[in-house]
Each structure stands twice: as C-alpha cells, then as structure tokens.
Amino acid sequence: MASPNSTPLTLAIAGPSGRMGQALLRALPQFPQVSLTCVLSRQDAPGAPRVETPEQAFAAADAVIDFTRPALSLAIAEAAAEQKKIHVCGTTGFTPEEMRRFRSVSAGARVVWSANMSLGVALLASLVAQAAKALPEADLEILEMHHRLKEDAPSGTALLLGEAAAGARGKALADLRDAPRDGLTGPRKTGTIGFAALRGGDVIGDHTAMFAMAGERIELSHKASNRDIYATGALRAALWAAGQKAGFYGMADMVG
C-alpha cells in the first residue's frame, strides 16, 4: 500500500463542498507530498482555485479525487483517459450500463474505483466471501443504514458485499439478488441474497452481513464513525495509482 511519504503528486478535488469533498480537504494536511492545485466545482468553493471542467482539472493536476454523482464521474473518467492521468472515484449509484461505460471510457487512465474506500470494509468483504463459501446454504441478508440525504439504495457498499458473497458462491450478484420485500412475499428462496436499506439522521454508514441458518446466525458488521476513513483511503489510492500502469483497479488491488 502507498505510504504517506511517497512521490509528490498534484491533485484536484471534485465536489469540494460536498460531505466527502470537505472530508478530503480536512485529510490533506496528513499527506504533505500531495499538493492541491484546483477544485472542480459548480460553485465557489474553498481549498484552491476553481475550475469548471474535468479537462481543466487534469491540465492542472496529475490526479482527480471524485466523490460526486455518476454523470460527472463519467466525464472525469473520459478526460483522465484522454490525458492519461489518475482518477480516484468513490461515487456510487451507477446503473449497470453506466458502470460498463465507466470501464470503457476510462481505458488508458489509471482508475481506482471503490464503493467503499475504507480498509475496514475491504477486510469485511473478504470475511463475507469466506463465510459465504463456508456456509453455502445459509440465508444471506445485507442490512445497511445511512443518513437521510443519501440518494442511492441499497448502498454501493452493500452491493459490494453482495458481489463478494455471490462471487464466493460462483455466481453473479444479478443471478442471486432477491427483489425488495413488500406485501405478500411468500417464503424466502434458498440461495438468494436479500438487501434492506434504512435511512435516517446523520448515520455515516453501517453495514451488516447476516448469515441465517436453522438455530443460529452469524453477523459481520462494520460501522463508520467519521468520513475521514474514506478520505484517507482515497488519498492513499491516488498515491498508489501513481506507481501503477493504466488500468481499472479496486481497493483489493491496493491492499492486496
């Protein structure tokens, strides 16, 4: 994993006024070798001179860190590919088609995308995969809770955990994903993966993978108590990507 003392890097932050943009600005002093050269924003924003397009951001910086919305992230990915630069993206809520497009337009760039940039969730995903493989008959339910303003559901992290479990059972999540339950749903189908999304207050991000069997239950949980874990993970990812070839990477590539 990249150490905070590696090669110097110039950086642009997209969406600096958002919750994650603010967390990135707070985390920057821990990374003295990263210099913020501009912010990519629709409005006046703190931190550095403002630019309005991804092309302008990459003209001023080696890397863009982006926790925004899929439409802007796709435009950033395209510009990163054109200028052969680094795009660290934590945006969630892509449709499957948008995710395919993300992978294709970013060819030539160094991209690190993850629905969750924390090291704790990278470990949780591997524990969930281990449990899903060891307990092929267990009913898996993935519960998540986030603040009342979150726009996408289930969270990108819940889907990431579902993909880890489905992969460990030799399937794609699309084949195992249970429909949201409401009304007369009947008994649960064996082997499916269910999701429940709770929204309220200012919860930053709680996730539990519950493996339910006859007579017992295993619950693997992660709870975020601040956003700094995602911000420092993204900054480490930008430094790590500087030493990689062009490619589309995830947190698992970075942490091994």
Ligand SMILES: NC(=O)c1ccc[n+]([C@@H]2O[C@H](COP(=O)([O-])OP(=O)(O)OC[C@H]3O[C@@H](n4cnc5c(N)ncnc54)[C@H](OP(=O)(O)O)[C@@H]3O)[C@@H](O)[C@H]2O)c1
């Ligand atoms: N991967 C992870 O570890 C992780 C962790 C937390 C959150 N997330 C994800 O990161 C994304 C941002 O989360 P957040 O809580 O920081 O969101 P937020 O507070 O709403 O901030 C998003 C920022 O994106 C910019 N933006 C660009 N286009 C936009 C649009 N069409 N609508 C709204 N904003 C737009 C805005 O910045 P300007 O106004 O400056 O242009 C806005 O402040 C979400 O997808 C969230 O799920 C990922």
